[in-house]
Amino acid sequence: MAREQFQNLTEPMYYILMSLLKERCGVDIMESVNELSNGRVRVGPGTLYSLLGKFEKENMIRETEVQGRKRSYIITDKGKGILLDEYRRLIIMANDGLLYLGVNCED
Amino acid sequence: MKIRDNKILFFNFLPYECVAAEEYLELMAEEGWLLQSIKGLILVFKKIEPQKIKYSVDVLPKVSFFDHKDSDVALEYREYCRAAGWNYICQKGKIQIFYAEYGKETISIHTDENEKFKSVFKASLYYIGSQFLITLLFIFNLKLQLFSGATDLALGTNLGILVVVAGFSLIFINSIEIISFFLWVIKASSKLKENEFMPYNNYKQLRIKYILKNTYGLIILLLLLKFSVFDKQGSNSSNISMLMIMCIPIIILIWVQTFINKKRYSRKINMTINVGSTLVSIFLVVMLTGGLAFKSITTIEQSKVPTENVSLTLMDFGYKENAEKRPYITIDKSILAERIFYSYSNGDNDISYTILESQYPWVIKFDENRLLSRLNGYGGDLKQVDSNLPSDIKVYSDSKKRTFVLISEDRVVDIIKDFNGISDDEFLNKVYKKLYN
Numbered sequence: 001m002a003r004e005q006f007q008n009l010t011e012p013m014y015y016i017l018m019s020l021l022k023e024r025c026g027v028d029i030m031e032s033v034n035e036l037s038n039g040r041v042r043v044g045p046g047t048l049y050s051l052l053g054k055f056e057k058e059n060m061i062r063e064t065e066v067q068g069r070k071r072s073y074i075i076t077d078k079g080k081g082i083l084l085d086e087y088r089r090l091i092i093m094a095n096d097g098l099l100y101l102g103v104n105c106e107d
Numbered sequence: 108m109k110i111r112d113n114k115i116l117f118f119n120f121l122p123y124e125c126v127a128a129e130e131y132l133e134l135m136a137e138e139g140w141l142l143q144s145i146k147g148l149i150l151v152f153k154k155i156e157p158q159k160i161k162y163s164v165d166v167l168p169k170v171s172f173f174d175h176k177d178s179d180v181a182l183e184y185r186e187y188c189r190a191a192g193w194n195y196i197c198q199k200g201k202i203q204i205f206y207a208e209y210g211k212e213t214i215s216i217h218t219d220e221n222e223k224f225k226s227v228f229k230a231s232l233y234y235i236g237s238q239f240l241i242t243l244l245f246i247f248n249l250k251l252q253l254f255s256g257a258t259d260l261a262l263g264t265n266l267g268i269l270v271v272v273a274g275f276s277l278i279f280i281n282s283i284e285i286i287s288f289f290l291w292v293i294k295a296s297s298k299l300k301e302n303e304f305m306p307y308n309n310y311k312q313l314r315i316k317y318i319l320k321n322t323y324g325l326i327i328l329l330l331l332l333k334f335s336v337f338d339k340q341g342s343n344s345s346n347i348s349m350l351m352i353m354c355i356p357i358i359i360l361i362w363v364q365t366f367i368n369k370k371r372y373s374r375k376i377n378m379t380i381n382v383g384s385t386l387v388s389i390f391l392v393v394m395l396t397g398g399l400a401f402k403s404i405t406t407i408e409q410s411k412v413p414t415e416n417v418s419l420t421l422m423d424f425g426y427k428e429n430a431e432k433r434p435y436i437t438i439d440k441s442i443l444a445e446r447i448f449y450s451y452s453n454g455d456n457d458i459s460y461t462i463l464e465s466q467y468p469w470v471i472k473f474d475e476n477r478l479l480s481r482l483n484g485y486g487g488d489l490k491q492v493d494s495n496l497p498s499d500i501k502v503y504s505d506s507k508k509r510t511f512v513l514i515s516e517d518r519v520v521d522i523i524k525d526f527n528g529i530s531d532d533e534f535l536n537k538v539y540k541k542l543y544n
Contacts, residue, residue, distance in 0.1 A: 026190075045188045046188075049184055
């Protein structure tokens with residue numbers, strides 16, 4: 001079910017999961033996504049909150065620590081698998097682009 | 108209403124009208140009023156320098172109606188929003204309201220339109236669901252009033268007519284709101300599929316909708332007050348008491364919400380308090396209404412309408428009046444019909460009747476149909492019988508010849524008698540002589 005729902009990750013999903021390779025709380029995730037994407041992707045708190053809920057429900061991330069109201073999360077093996085699948089899909093797409101469009105990132 | 112540096116206004120919106128609410132709040136800020144708090148439909152603003160302010164009216168579906176306003180879920184969420192540059196103002200159910208100074212760098216609370224749509228849809232569904240339940244309740248109530256109970260009360264009193272009109276209006280308005288919500292859902296989902304901007308109601312639409320709705324509601328409320336308190340003969344005090352009883356659930360609800368917000372118990376405890384207080388409200392309303400009804404019944408003897416106001420009494424059939432007992436008489440007049448109810452027992456014999464008189468044939472036809480169907484539904488088995496009355500008066504009677512229904516062009520007379528010393532023809536002749544001449 002989770003594989004189907006998250007077969008193609010959206011950009012915010014991709015970066016949130018990537019930022020959770022390290023244990024982080026919600027506020028840190030927002031900053032981390034901004035850094036990892038060089039300011040290209042920004043995740044709003046509402047979007048982040050609802051995505052964290054979904055990821056947790058699908059066991060793609062798990063809660064690690066609760067300090068007061070601050071909850072921290074980390075990616076699970078299942079989440080890593082989905083993230084890697086997405087990474088491979090993007091690589092294939094980029095390589096196909098390189099092959100058939102004859103362009104690369106430097107162009 | 109202005110109190111020193113505060114302004115109190117009424118404004119209501121559903122989660123899917125969040126953009127319209129943002130527009131409204133931003134306009135208020137430009138006029139120098141910053142939102143401070145919301146309690147139900149009441150918005151409190153405080154005076155500021157007129158300026159441009161960005162608002163975000165957001166929904167948090169995870170918050171339950173049973174949570175107090177500063178639940179852990181809400182507090183955690185507000186932390187996220189604070190980090191994104193938003194200042195929290197207040198909560199209204201599942202709605203969280205934030206603001207930011209104009210020009211300050213903020214991250215939109217929702218950066219994914221699909222996720223926003225799901226949140227708004229889920230949160231709106233609770234409100235629309237409760238509207239749907241209220242609509243069903245009113246449909247059931249109207250069915251009881253018009254198709255199961257006695258229709259003469261609904262037709263013969265202005266209050267009865269108004270309650271029916273108000274019921275129909277509420278069903279109509281709620282149905283339009285429910286339909287427009289689902290039309291919005293269809294429109295928004297199709298726009299999202301095409302990766303286009305998801306449409307929300309704007310403030311202009313919302314304003315027109317609420318001006319019309321509130322004006323209409325206010326007129327109905329004022330008329331209800333007028334008819335229920337000042338328009339009924341001889342029972343003003345019981346009507347005022349009834350209105351006061353109806354205020355009890357509202358007072359309990361406000362008190363419980365304030366208590367819950369102050370005490371900050373868990374969701375389960377809040378749920379128990381809410382359910383408990385609802386049961387207490389229902390119990391109090393039922394008990395007090397029952398007490399009031401009992402008081403009305405026991406004071407029947409003191410009916411204030413004089414016997415001279417009715418043309419037909421038990422004494423017309425040769426029975427003696429019991430000096431210790433007085434008849435119960437009510438006379439009501441509405442814009443559609445006039446209703447007279449008489450009931451008297453001298454201890455041995457009794458008679459009660461209702462006359463509904465109207466110049467509108469459809470009113471008579473409707474009352475006739477409902478009355479016969481109701482009496483037959485109770486096992487009355489009423490059949491049309493031959494009589495020596497003029498041919499334009501139809502007479503129906505049950506097999507025991509205890510219930511008689513007389514229908515003519517402009518009136519429906521429903522009589523229940525409990526005496527035997529008179530033939531049916533004599534009885535009907537007397538009724539005709541007294542009521543039709």
